[in-house]
Structures are given as C-alpha cells and as structure tokens.
Amino acid sequence: MTSSSPAKSLGARRWVPLIALAAVAVVCLALPQVLSSYWTDTITTWIPLAVAALGLNLLTGYNGQISVGHGALFGVGAYTTALILNEWHWPFLVTVVASAVVCFVAGVVIGLPALRIKGLYLALVTLAVATLFPQILEQFSDTTGGSAGLGITNRELNRRGVMTDRSIRFEPPDLALLSADDAKASSQWRYYIFLLVAAICFLLVRNLVNSRAGRSIIAIRDNETAAEVSGVNVAAAKVFTFGISAALAGIGGSLSALELARVSSGTFTLVLSLNLLVAVVVGGTPSIAGPAIGAVFLGFFTNVITPEFPEDVKPLTPLILGVLLVVLMLAAPGGIVGMYRQLQARLAARRAISQTAISQVP
Amino acid sequence: MTAQRPLRLAAVAAALALLLSACGRDDDNADDTGGSDNTTETTAASDEDGGGDGGDAAAFIVPEEDCANYEGTKGIEGDTIKIGTVRPESGAYSIYDTITKGLEAYVTAVNTDGGVTAGDGKTYKLELVKADDAYDPAKTPAEVRRLVEQEGIFAMVGEIGTSNNLAVRQYMNDNCVPSIGLATGSPEWGKAAEYPWFIGGLPSYATEAHAFMEYLKTEKPAAKIALLYQDDDFGKAYQATIKKDIEGTDITIVDEQSFNPLTETSPESKVAQLATSGADVFFVGIGGAPCPAALRAQPSDWTPMTYISITCSGKTAMALAQGRDEGIYSTQATYDVGTAADQANPKVQEFFTKGAAAGLQEAELQGGIAAAGWGFGALFVRGLELTPTVDRATLMNTLYSLDGENFGLALDDAAAHTNGADDPWIIEDLRVIKRTAGSWEGVTELISYDGKSNDFVG
Numbered sequence: 127m128t129s130s131s132p133a134k135s136l137g138a139r140r141w142v143p144l145i146a147l148a149a150v151a152v153v154c155l156a157l158p159q160v161l162s163s164y165w166t167d168t169i170t171t172w173i174p175l176a177v178a179a180l181g182l183n184l185l186t187g188y189n190g191q192i193s194v195g196h197g198a199l200f201g202v203g204a205y206t207t208a209l210i211l212n213e214w215h216w217p218f219l220v221t222v223v224a225s226a227v228v229c230f231v232a233g234v235v236i237g238l239p240a241l242r243i244k245g246l247y248l249a250l251v252t253l254a255v256a257t258l259f260p261q262i263l264e265q266f267s268d269t270t271g272g273s274a275g276l277g278i279t280n281r282e283l284n285r286r287g288v289m290t291d292r293s294i295r296f297e298p299p300d301l302a303l304l305s306a307d308d309a310k311a312s313s314q315w316r317y318y319i320f321l322l323v324a325a326i327c328f329l330l331v332r333n334l335v336n337s338r339a340g341r342s343i344i345a346i347r348d349n350e351t352a353a354e355v356s357g358v359n360v361a362a363a364k365v366f367t368f369g370i371s372a373a374l375a376g377i378g379g380s381l382s383a384l385e386l387a388r389v390s391s392g393t394f395t396l397v398l399s400l401n402l403l404v405a406v407v408v409g410g411t412p413s414i415a416g417p418a419i420g421a422v423f424l425g426f427f428t429n430v431i432t433p434e435f436p437e438d439v440k441p442l443t444p445l446i447l448g449v450l451l452v453v454l455m456l457a458a459p460g461g462i463v464g465m466y467r468q469l470q471a472r473l474a475a476r477r478a479i480s481q482t483a484i485s486q487v488p
Numbered sequence: 489m490t491a492q493r494p495l496r497l498a499a500v501a502a503a504l505a506l507l508l509s510a511c512g513r514d515d516d517n518a519d520d521t522g523g524s525d526n527t528t529e530t531t532a533a534s535d536e537d538g539g540g541d542g543g544d545a546a547a548f549i550v551p552e553e554d555c556a557n558y559e560g561t562k563g564i565e566g567d568t569i570k571i572g573t574v575r576p577e578s579g580a581y582s583i584y585d586t587i588t589k590g591l592e593a594y595v596t597a598v599n600t601d602g603g604v605t606a607g608d609g610k611t612y613k614l615e616l617v618k619a620d621d622a623y624d625p626a627k628t629p630a631e632v633r634r635l636v637e638q639e640g641i642f643a644m645v646g647e648i649g650t651s652n653n654l655a656v657r658q659y660m661n662d663n664c665v666p667s668i669g670l671a672t673g674s675p676e677w678g679k680a681a682e683y684p685w686f687i688g689g690l691p692s693y694a695t696e697a698h699a700f701m702e703y704l705k706t707e708k709p710a711a712k713i714a715l716l717y718q719d720d721d722f723g724k725a726y727q728a729t730i731k732k733d734i735e736g737t738d739i740t741i742v743d744e745q746s747f748n749p750l751t752e753t754s755p756e757s758k759v760a761q762l763a764t765s766g767a768d769v770f771f772v773g774i775g776g777a778p779c780p781a782a783l784r785a786q787p788s789d790w791t792p793m794t795y796i797s798i799t800c801s802g803k804t805a806m807a808l809a810q811g812r813d814e815g816i817y818s819t820q821a822t823y824d825v826g827t828a829a830d831q832a833n834p835k836v837q838e839f840f841t842k843g844a845a846a847g848l849q850e851a852e853l854q855g856g857i858a859a860a861g862w863g864f865g866a867l868f869v870r871g872l873e874l875t876p877t878v879d880r881a882t883l884m885n886t887l888y889s890l891d892g893e894n895f896g897l898a899l900d901d902a903a904a905h906t907n908g909a910d911d912p913w914i915i916e917d918l919r920v921i922k923r924t925a926g927s928w929e930g931v932t933e934l935i936s937y938d939g940k941s942n943d944f945v946g
Contacts, residue, residue, distance in 0.1 A: 164637035273625050274651035274721065277658045285553045286909060288681040293662050309557050390655060392626030433634065440620060441578040 158317045163310040166317055167385070172425035173320040174200075174382035177327050179405035179417030181374025186403075187411030188335055189367040190347030191240060195252030196402045198259035199236075199372045201394025203229050203379025205263070205270060208278045208389045211294060215280065218296070218384055222323065225380035226373040233372020237365040256399040263391035275390025278383060293387035320381055324418075327374060332414045334370070343367050344412075375402075404447075408454060410461025419462050548888045548908040549684050551881040555664035560879035563642025567603070569878070570615045571595075571868065572635035575648045576623035581776065583804075584623070584648050586852055587671055590861025591646045592616055593846035598869060600845070607875045607886070614869075617641060625651040632656040636665050643668055643880065646689060646864030650674040650721050653686070660685050666884050668871065669864030673798070675725050678942040680888070680912035687887050689864045691821050691915045693722065695937050696798050697729040697773075698944040699819050703920045703932055704769065705737060708793065714767030715744040716758055716782055718774040723747070726773035726797070728946025742767045747774050747782075754778065759785040770794040780808035783816065793817065801921075801928070802826060802856020813926075819918045820928060822897040825859045827927040835897050859897055866896030867914065890914065901934045911939035 158166040182196045203225035210221045236255060240248050263270045270276060279291035296319065298304050298311035305311045334340050342363045345353035354360050383389050401424055409420025427450075432443050439446075458465040551558040563570045575588040595616045598604050603611045617639045619631040628649075635641050636659075644660070644667040647653055653670050660667050661683050669689030670677055673696065677688035704711050715730065717723035723746065734740065743765035745758040755778050762770065763786065770792040772782050779800035786794070794816040801818040803826030823830040830836055839862055843853050852858045870893060872878065875886040892903040893914075902917035916937045921928040937944075 162637075164633070167633070167637075272651075272720075274654040275625060279658065284682070285550065286681045288909075290661075290682045291658055293658050386629060388629060388655070388658070390626045392624050395626075437577075 154321055155318075158314040163305075163307075163313040166310070166313045168429050169425065170313070170317045170320055170385055171382065171429075172421050173317075173324050174378040174380075174385065175402070175405060175424065176378075176418045176421035177324050177381065178375040178378030179402050179409065179421050180327060180331055180414075181371040181378070182402050183406045183409070183411050183413075183417045184331055184335070184343075184374070185367055185371035186406060187413070187416070188340070188347060189343045189364065189371075191364065191368065192245065192249040193236075193252040193368075193371070194249050194396070194399050194403065195236065195255035195259075196371075196375045197394050197396065197399030198255045199229050199232060199375035200379035200382070200398060200402070201259055201263070201389075202232055203376030204383035204389045204394065205276075205379075206376070207380040207383040208276055209269070211278050212276070218294075219319075219323075222377055222380045222384075225376040229376025229379070230369045230373040232376075233369040234365055236372070237368025240368060241361050241364060252399075253396070256396045260391045260395050263394070267391075271390060273391050275388050275392075278387045278389070294384070295387070296384075316385065320385070323377065323381065327377060328414060328418065331374070335412075335414070339363070339366075404451060408451070408461050410458075410463030410465070410467075413461075413463040416461055416463045423462070547881070547885045548680075549881045549884050551664060554684070554881075556662075558664050558881070560881055561642075562880075563640055564612075564878060567611060568613045568615050569872075570617060570639065570641045571643055571645045572617045572619065572632075572639060572641035573644060573646050573648075574619045574621050574628055574631050574635070574652065575646075577618070577620035578622045581623035581649075583776070583857070584671075586804075586855065586857040587646065587648055587861040587864075588618060589848060589852060590843070590858030590863075591865045592618075592861070593843045593848050593858065594862045594865025594869070596846035597842035598865070600842075604869050604872050606872045606878050608877050610878070612872070612878070616645075621649075621652060623649055623652065625649070625655040628652040628655045629659060632659065636660075636663065641665075643868070643883070645669055645868045646671050646861055648672070650676070653677075654721075657683055657686055664880060666880050668883075668887065669867040671860065671864060672722075673725075674721055675942070675945040676721070678912055678945065681909035684888070684909075685884060687884070688913060689867055689915070690860075691798065691819075691918055692913055692941040692944070693725040693797075694729040694944040694946065695913070695916060695918065695941045696819050697726045698733060699918045699932075699935060699937070700771075700795050700817065700920055701730060701733040701739075702935075703817075704739065704793075708739075708769065710738040711769045711793075712740055712742045712765075712767045713769045713771055714762035714765050714792065715741055715771045716755060716762060716774060717744065717746055717771075719746040719748040722775060723773045725945070726771070729944050730771065730946070732944070732946035747778060749774075749776065749778065754785070755782045756785040758782075760787065763787050763790040768792050772796045772800075775799045777805075777808060780805050780810075780813070783809040783812040786812060802859075804851070804855035804857055806923070806926075813923050816923045817931070818921055818923070818928070820921050820930075821899065821902060821915050821918050822859070822863060823899060824856065824921075824928045825897070826854045826856055827929075829927060829929075833900070835900075839897060863896035863898075870895040887914070888912065899934055903936075905938050907939070913941040916941050 157169060178196060178200050182193060185191050185193055206225040206228045207221040210216050210224055239251065243251060264272050277291055278294050280294060281289050282292055284290040296312050296316040298315035304314050342353065342358040345356065345358055346360055346363055350360060405420030405424050406417055408423050409416030409418065427447060435443065460467065551560060573588055573591060575585055576582050577585050595614045599613050603613045605611045617635055619635055621627040621631050643665065646669045647667055648671040650672040653672055654676065664685060667686050670686060671689060673688060673690035673693045675692050675694045677686055678692060715727060717727045743762050745762055747755045747758055755774060759782050772779055772795060774782060775797055779796055796816055796818050798819050801820065806813045823833050823836050825836055825839065839859065840853055843858065843862065848858055871883050871887045875883045888906050888908045890904045890906045892905060894902055904914045906912060906914055917934050918937065919930045919934045920932040922931045
C-alpha cells in the first residue's frame, strides 16, 4: 500500500504535531481579526479557564491529587487582582504575577494537609474550600462587594464634576494588526495579551513535566512508595505541585478579573470548580493540550450552543451537559486527547501490519 | 492505570453534581437585593452638583462629552425598537418572572394597538428580548452584554434585582446604554450624576420608609420599633432611613434583627425574638416569600402595628400570610389591582382587558407582580412619546426632565417630576395604606416627596 520507507514516514509523522501546532497558532491569531468584538470578548473568557484547567491537570493528571477547590483559588487570584488594581493601580501584568504568588502560597497551605489525606478525602477537603469561599466573600462584603460584586475601576472626574468610576480597559497600542475602531482594538489587544500569557504558562508546564522534577511528579502518581524508594522527596514534590497548580489557577482568575473588569462572589462557586474538572476530563489527561481543548469545549457549549436552545429547554442546560459528559466518558474515557491517541495507536498498528506484510513479500 | 482512578471518580462526581444542580438551582444567589458596589465613598458627591449646568437649558447628558463610544440609535431598525430585559426565569426567585410577563403584556398591547407614536412623529413597534440570569448577579453581566452587543438592543427596561443591576451599572454607564424603569428601589439609583444611564421604576426604599415614619410620628409619637431587615442593600436602606428619621424624636428601636436570605430559610426565630422585645411597632423590611412568612410567624399575643415592604404588598404575597395580613400597613404609589375599590379605575380596567388579551392569567392580573412590569413598560413608552428625537441620550434627558407625568397604574393624583441629578427619582408620590378585609385602603392623603428622595437616605 504505502511506498515510503519506514524511516521516512516516521519523520513525516514527527512533523504532524508541529504542523498542527502552527495551524492552531494561526487560527488563534486570526480569530480576533475575523470575529466581532463581542465574539472576541467571548472567546477571551475561555483563556483564563484554559490556564486554570492546565493547573488542575498538572495536579490531578500528572500528580494524581484531586482538587475540587480550584474554583476558589481562581477566585483568590481574581480578588487579588481586583483589590490591587482598585487600591494601588499597578500595571495589569504585574497584578497577574502578584495573583500567581498569592495563590502559590494559598496552594502550599492547602497542599500541606494533602500530604496526609488522599483520594476521596482530599476531594472532600477541597470541596469544603470551594463551598466556603463564596460565603467568606459574602461575610466581608464591605471589601469584596459580596454578590453584587466589585467593579475594577479608575476614578475620574466626570462632566458634572462628580467622581465617577470608569472600568479599567486595555489601551491598545498603535499597531496595524489592530482594528481602527478603538473599542474593538482594545478587545483584540486584550485577547492577544491573554493568549501570550497562556502560551507562556503552557510552555512552562510542558517543560516542567518533561524535566526531572516532572518525572518525580509523575512517579508519585504512579506509585508513591516506589517513588520514595527511588529517592524522590515526595512531600516536597507534592506541596510544590499543589503550589504551582494553584498559581496557575490564580493566573486564570486574575485574567478573568481583567477581562470582566469585575469580580463577584457568585462567580467562584463549586460550579466553577466542577467546570474546571470538566475541562480537564473532557480535554483528556495527562496531557498539555487537553485543558485547552477542554476549556474551548466548555466555552463553546456555554457561549455558542446554549444561547441557541429554545427558551423552555434552557433551564435544563446543566442536565444536558451532565448527560453529554456521561456519554463522553463512556465513549472516550481518556477525553478528546485520549481519543486522538487511541486513533493514532490504531493507525500505527495498521501501518506496522502493512509494513510487515510488505517486507514479507518475497 | 491507578492514575485514572481518582480522575474517573472526579468525573463521575462532576457529572453527578451537574445533574443535581439542574434539579435545584437555588444555591448561592438567593438575596433580594444584597451587596454594595464600590461606590460608598461617593454618596455625598451627588448632592454637591447642584444646577451647575443651568437648569433646563442645558441637557443633562451630552453624549459627545459623556461617552467615548456613543451609538445613539442602535437597536432601532426601520419602525421597530428592540428592548431587552433580564429576569430570573429559573431558580428560587422565579416568582419575579411574572414582572417580566407584565412588561411583555404591555409591549404586546402597544403593538396590538398599532405601536407607539414617539415625539418625533413616527410610529414604532416594540420588540422585547428576554434573558435569564436566575437572579444570580454573577450571571447578569454576560447576559446584559449579550443583549447589548449581540442582540443590539436600544435600551434595557424593567431589569430585576438590586444586586443584578449593580453588577451591570458600570458597564451600561461605560457604554452609554439606558436602563429604564429598574425593578428595584435601592437608593443607589439616585446617583444620577455618576450613573445617568440608570433610572428607577419604583419609589426609593428610603422614601418609602420615610413616608411610613412620618405617619408613625403622628400616630405613635413614642413608638417602640422592632425592626426586621434583610441583610443586604435592600434591607439596610430601610434600616438607615428609620434610624435617621427617629433622631430627635421619642421613637426608639427596641430590637433589630437581620435576615440573610442567602443562609436562612425562614425568619421565624427572628420574629419570635422580636416579639419578646415589648415593641408596639413591627417593621418588616424583607422581601420575597420570607416577608409573608414573617407575618405568619407573629405569635398571637403580640399585636404590634405592623409595616411591610412595598415590594411584598401584592395580593400574591398577601395570600401567603394566611390571614395574618389584616390591619398591617404599607405604602403605595399605584392602584392595587387586587383591591376591589381600585379595580373600577379605568387604568386598572385597561390593564385587565389588554393584559388578558396579551395572555396574562386571572391570578397574574390581580396578583400585583405583573402590574409592576406593566408599569415599567408604560414608563418607557411614555418616555418615547415625549422625547423629541428617538435616541438614547435624548430619551434619557426627557426622562430626567418630566413635568407632571402620570402613566401606567399610577394613582390619579400622582405627578412625576424629574430634574437631572437634582431630582432623579420618577416615582415620589406615596400614601400610607392599611390592609382591611383583604383590600388596601389609604390612611393618608397622597404625599409628594418630589425632589427629596435622595435626602431620606440614611
């Protein structure tokens, strides 16, 4: 069937992921050029989810620790950014870093007890974090704005001589790449910055899991005792992973606050934590691309498909998503990436068979 | 393969939880009006403005100066004006969806009559686009953004919930999109100098409390008040006004209890506590179903003079009091569609006929909730009739310079006056009413608090 030599086809296959990556990059870069500013803003909200899911995937997929509380960490990142910007007006990207640091510390604090509790029990502890977080925000509503929320604003004098809040916005630079319409350019610019932040995060995590530390993280998941015997500092690695994972959730939260110019207690509920888990599971784990794919799936479902439902079906949306998930888990337990890998393995097997068939021809 | 096990557990847990949340979505958002925006420090600012822009001559909103990106006639296509509203269609507060049914009925009635002839001489049909936020202020911004940017509405009308409106006020202000006839009376809507694109459709809760306190001063100058207030912006507005109004009088608050709709299901224990305070006045500053529940919870040997929030004075809520509504007080600005004497009024008759034709059920017509939505529709349409040109800023300027308007189901003697930031409240004529044999009866004349609503804020 195939006339190419085995070596050549292997080389061609090595190029496939790179070409795919380049294609994805081109699509990502082109999207805000073809989409309206409403849709640009909408897909921008998917990026923070992808980054947070990446963090959760590192913890769950690579390290084998469960967290149902990443929605709360996402919230900590969002509020850190909101409060810093309202109080001190730091540059946006500095607040992203600050949120990452705060969440790293929060992650370490949650990660310490996780050394002793595992599996379902750890899930329960993080569940408590997820449930408590909105209540805490509600309790301190003078600072957090409670359920009505807190706008991220700059105060300026308006025409009537009154100090008025103006939502923060990304001032677009004068680039030919960006639209001439100022509002649209701002949306595009914000999207590109978010994309860059996300790309850096994905790259760093990819390098981390391929490093020595990454191998320790994975070894702990596969067999904690064996890892310890092999000289891995299990406690340090687990706490570190929890911290990094939380920091990524914090970056996600920070980006989401910058996008919406607003935070409110109702956003950071258990549902968000579950959605992050859904993104991880749907995307497929352990994998680097999985969380991004999962976040896009979730965003597509929420923002593109759901609004198209007829009015009387809309209240059933969570039910539909639930059923969809059950079906997906039955059909593809490894998520979308798992499905791709399975397909790849099957193709490789078929090719190997045909190769042997050819070589057996006298 | 061990790695897969926790993940699978998580996946199942996530799927289960999503299924559960589909069955009972009353989680985290069940407050009537809660929270506060980050605007507390600006309360005083709105009074300072004064008539700096020269009274009637200068327009209140000047889009060229107020807006970075003004799209004045967006949402008007041909002879159709597209308006939007956000309401809880699902969730624990879906009872408020009936407000939107009333608004929708008004829109249908207007279109059936051939449309509304605006101040520019043209006749427009209305199109209402609804969105559901399940009363969750965290969901409101995305829905409003979709209505404004994707559906391309001209204005929001009758949007429900204090927190929900607070969550989008900044956005609407930034984008210069009007939100007219807000279905909430939070004193926040009096900050027109900062947020000129928001205009309320109910009286200020502060004015409401003040009207009752004035009455109380004449009836019971040494009253001892037991106060039950909702632990959010809505309830605290009552609390603050009452405290301000009793300064320098012999009236005292002998006990006060807060009710948190997020964490508590029934105000029963709070009412029992208040009943032991020896108070002879019971002020019920809570909304939704807990309001009639508080009446039910009154022990039979405690018979204070009881006042309930205007938001729960409709027939639907009163029916839930199971007979404990006799003799209680409230305030009103409109005819009560559930009171026999008011039902003879031509405005109420028109509401009944046209509302029924537009699909409202008998219980909705008399329940009082749909009537509120009808009023928000009427306010918007009255604005259209008056505005010399149909664009966002001119319409708002028209609503900010009303001169004796009477619309919807407003009491016949009521006359709405507004004047920019000096007098941003449309509905300021109130009378105190008393519940007698299943009907509301006025115990005071209609009192005009025109231009004073912001002064009553505690």
